[in-house]
Amino acid sequence: MANSFTCNIVSAEASIFSGSVEQIIASGQMGDLGILPGHAPLLTELQPGPIRVIHDGGKEENFFVSGGFMEVQPDVVTILADAASRAGDLDEAAAEEARQQALKAFNEKSSELDYTRAAAELAEAVAQLRTIQQLRKKAGKG
Amino acid sequence: MAAAKEIRTQIGSIKNTQKITSAMEMVAASKMRKAQDLMKASQPYAKQIRNVVAHIADANPEYRHDYMVERDEVKRVGYIVVSTDRGLCGGLNVNLFKAVIKNAAQWRDQGAELDFCALGSKAGGFFKKYGGNLVAAKSGLGESPKVDDLIGSVKVMLDAYDDGRLDRLFVVYNEFVNTMTQKPVVRQLLPLSTDIGGDEQDEENARPGSWDYLYEPDAKALLDNLLVRFIESQVYQAVVENGACEQAARMIAMKNATDNAGGLIDDLEMVYNKARQAAITQEISEIVGGAAAV
Numbered sequence: 001m002a003n004s005f006t007c008n009i010v011s012a013e014a015s016i017f018s019g020s021v022e023q024i025i026a027s028g029q030m031g032d033l034g035i036l037p038g039h040a041p042l043l044t045e046l047q048p049g050p051i052r053v054i055h056d057g058g059k060e061e062n063f064f065v066s067g068g069f070m071e072v073q074p075d076v077v078t079i080l081a082d083a084a085s086r087a088g089d090l091d092e093a094a095a096e097e098a099r100q101q102a103l104k105a106f107n108e109k110s111s112e113l114d115y116t117r118a119a120a121e122l123a124e125a126v127a128q129l130r131t132i133q134q135l136r137k138k139a140g141k142g
Numbered sequence: 143m144a145a146a147k148e149i150r151t152q153i154g155s156i157k158n159t160q161k162i163t164s165a166m167e168m169v170a171a172s173k174m175r176k177a178q179d180l181m182k183a184s185q186p187y188a189k190q191i192r193n194v195v196a197h198i199a200d201a202n203p204e205y206r207h208d209y210m211v212e213r214d215e216v217k218r219v220g221y222i223v224v225s226t227d228r229g230l231c232g233g234l235n236v237n238l239f240k241a242v243i244k245n246a247a248q249w250r251d252q253g254a255e256l257d258f259c260a261l262g263s264k265a266g267g268f269f270k271k272y273g274g275n276l277v278a279a280k281s282g283l284g285e286s287p288k289v290d291d292l293i294g295s296v297k298v299m300l301d302a303y304d305d306g307r308l309d310r311l312f313v314v315y316n317e318f319v320n321t322m323t324q325k326p327v328v329r330q331l332l333p334l335s336t337d338i339g340g341d342e343q344d345e346e347n348a349r350p351g352s353w354d355y356l357y358e359p360d361a362k363a364l365l366d367n368l369l370v371r372f373i374e375s376q377v378y379q380a381v382v383e384n385g386a387c388e389q390a391a392r393m394i395a396m397k398n399a400t401d402n403a404g405g406l407i408d409d410l411e412m413v414y415n416k417a418r419q420a421a422i423t424q425e426i427s428e429i430v431g432g433a434a435a436v
């Protein structure tokens with residue numbers, strides 16, 4: 001058990017994942033972070049993007065979060081996601097459509113639009129696509 | 143037979159009322175299940191964020207957030223009162239308002255002034271009558287409230303706290319003990335009390351005050367966001383829990399109403415039968431009396 005730690009991923013609506021893992025790779029505000037057991041306490045904001053969880057025994061699972069916080073304690077990692085889903089559930093077509101829509105909204109300068117919101121939507125859609133493509137690549141390799 | 147006819151109409155109208163209340167009971171029962179699911183679904187997040195904030199409170203952060211510092215003097219106290227939008231749920235709201243007033247009276251005795259934020263139209267109506275200083279109100283949250291719906295009202299209270307217009311903030315809601323029991327609770331949100339109910343299990347390796355997190359990007363921005371998120375999640379949790387309480391209380395209230403209607407109908411039927419019997423007896427004795435006279 002020395003090589004693993006507990007990971008909890010929760011979103012406001014539900015508990016997404018809870019279990020013993022070997023490694024977590026998350027996209028933090030300042031770049032991607034890999035967390036191994038015994039990491040120093042750390043608190044970071046997460047960017048929309050994939051979270052890779054490597055289970056005991058090396059099996060890998062992907063989650064998608066659209067922002068949130070991650071707390072790291074030496075033996076437990078808590079991810080408070082704004083919205084989380086298992087990456088397998090992501091739909092590429094829907095993500096692409098969301099991206100197009102966000103882009104369109106972003107470019108329509110004439111309309112009274114909340115730019116920060118459009119930017120956030122765009123970032124989320126792009127992050128979803130990134131997650132899907134990462135998954136796709138891995139599937140191609142394997 | 144005039145009296146008998148009146149009683150019969152009365153029985154009919156009570157039967158109609160009974161149908162309505164029993165339908166409402168069943169509706170409340172099914173809604174309660176949904177509300178309970180919602181409550182359970184949001185519990186993990188509320189619990190985990192409470193753990194994280196408890197850790198932060200334990201740590202020795204380079205930056206002490208305003209929310210974590212106890213203020214010496216309490217001049218103004220804020221309450222976020224979570225009530226229902228609709229009535230016919232027994233004493234749920236009344237008990238809650240009583241708890242608020244009792245708690246508020248203690249602060250008033252200490253010379254503090256009071257501000258209220260009403261979530262749900264019943265609380266809004268109550269404070270209009272009661273005369274509290276209502277600074278924010280939101281109603282029409284519906285059966286599946288969204289965090290987004292609450293952010294505005296919560297922000298009003300947090301801004302007031304940031305500006306020093308509030309020195310303490312409470313949330314008041316009904317705790318869902320079980321279907322039969324709902325308990326009004328007054329929980330302190332700000333400043334974060336040291337005992338916010340984090341996990342007790344890692345008590346032994348708690349090292350209060352001797353460590354700190356690494357922060358990314360920096361402590362101030364991060365804690366600002368996290369603590370606001372924490373307050374929002376606590377209020378959201380209060381709202382969904384109160385929603386489950388509402389449906390449970392309504393179910394019980396409607397069940398009682400249905401039972402009472404049944405009792406009333408039984409009593410009235412008894413009176414009706416007696417009146418009918420008396421009329422028949424009277425008629426017979428009149429006929430007999432008439433025949434004897436001839």
